[in-house]
Amino acid sequence: MTDQAMGVQGFVRRHIVDTRPLSIPHYRRLLFGQGLSFIGFQLTAVAVSAQVYALTQSSLWVGLLGPVALVPLVVFGLWGGAIADAVDRRKLLLTCSLISWTATLVLLVNAVFLSNVWLLMAAVAVQSTGVAVASPTRNAIIPRLVPKHLVPSANTLNFTLGSLGSVLGPLLGGVVLAGGGYGMAYLIDALLFSASLYAAVRLPRLEPLGETAAPGFRAVAEGLRYILGSSIVLMSFVVDIIAMAFALPRALFPELTATRFGGSEMAFGWLSASVALGAVIGGVFSGWVGRVRRQGVALTFVIALWGLTVAAAGLAEQLWLAVALLAAGGFADLVSAVWRQTILQTYAPDEMRGRLQGVFFVVVAGGPRLGDMRAGATAATFGLVPAWVGGGLLCALVVLVVGLSVPAFRAYRTG
Structure with missing residues (x-):
């Protein structure tokens, strides 16, 4: 092999996404199905x-989709994690995937034959219930399929494909709704979901390891007590809440588009996709992420970077610059998500992973909604720029103070 070829190979190994987990068939099917x-x-x-x-x-009805979906996500996210610690995770994943798939079929039938808004809302609630249980279960399964040293790489692949879906799904939605209508959209969803069902069917048995607890309130409370008693695990949640509650600018995109970019729908689309695009780019160039050992300190600084890039984007007068800065923030957010997930999957014992993933899911689902509320309220009170820029700067300051003030988190090393 020539020196040039060896140099290229070394660059790829150091900087490009680590694909070694794809050599594991069960994980590969789970990843692409998801x-x-x-x-x-x-x-x-x-x-x-x-x-x-x-x-x-009515926009009010559209807004009601938020609580209709969020309440099952919170309730069943916590309970679903407890169930995942007490039963065969393969069977649980398959069951809740079937629930979500059935809800999609109800949406399809409703769109084609009924057009009933109440049935639509009910189907959304049921779909959210299935997702709320499936997500923590799937994440708790990964450390059982992948060697510990490849867990960060597996998480990177998960979050990268998820971010890509956040870009492709809405873009596909515009095309499908224009050409085929609501029924066609739900039909495509049902067909794509069959890949996830197939992956669940092909998984091995995943019975609980260690001591199990009945999946009720007591089990959920035990999981919460474990989080409160472990400063490292607790801080992995706290820093994420700081990132989303203080710095997420999503609710301000419409006003920024209207006041700075002439109300252009294209500008709004680019702003909406920017963070996810940055996460996809971050996933591609993530070969180094799994080699970081001092994840507590690294997580603190990468969330501070997220806050600073968001703040800078709020001052950008050119659309390309705002999108580029938000994409840089998305890169940082992807890295943050990988490290937070890795801490939960490798630091905690297997019998707690389902419950911790349930809390993780609730935080991921609820944090952005807190951020939307914070952004909207402060913009209404202080104006767009103070709400946007101030939130980003406050995020960076608070996460540095909090993250570096907890000795165990500051000193935490993986592996």
Whole structure:
């Protein structure tokens, strides 16, 4: 092999996404099944919002989709994690995947034959219930399929495909709704979801390891006590809440588009996709992520970087610069998500992983909604730029103070 070829190979190994987990068939099927189903999930999210507005001509009804989906996500996210610690995770994943798939079929039938907004809302709630249990279960399965030293790489691949789905799903939604209508969108979602069902069917038995607890309130409470008693695990949640609650600018995209970029729909689209695009790029160039050992300190600084890039984007007068800065923030957010997930999957014992993944899911689902509320309220009170830029700067300051003030988290090393 020539020196040049060896140099290229070394660069790829150091900087490009680590694909070694793909050599594990069970993980590979789980990853691509989840990736395809998430595209369909995002497509359905677009179609549901559009159909609710078409049926009601009311933004209030569209807004009600938030709590209709969020309440099952919170309740069943916590409970689902407890169930995942007490039963065969393969059977649980298959069961809740079938629940979500059935809800998608109900949306399809409703779109073609009934057009009933109440049935649509009920189907969304049931779909969210299935997702709330499936997500922590799937994440708790990964350390059982992948060697410990490859868990960060597996998480990177998961988050990268998820971010790609966040880009492709809405784009596909616009094309499908224009050409085929709501029924076609739900049909495509149902077909894509079959890949996730197939992956669940092919998994091995995944019975609980170690001591198990009945999946009730006591088990959920035990999981929460474990989090509160472990400063490292607790801080992995705290820093994420700081990142989303203080710095997420998503709710301010419409106002920024209207006041700075002439109300252009294209500008709004680029702003909406920017963070996910940055996460995809971050996933591609993530070969180094799994080699970072001092993940507590690294996580603190990468979230501070997220806050600073968001703040800078709020000052950008050119669309390309705002998108580039938000994409840089998305890169940082992807790295943050990988390290937070890795801490939960490798630091905690297997009998706690389901419950911790349930809490992780609730934080991931609820944190951005706190960020939307914070952004909207502060923009209404202080104006767009103070709300956007101030939130980013406050995120960076608070996470540095909090993250570096906890000795165990500051000193935490993986592996």
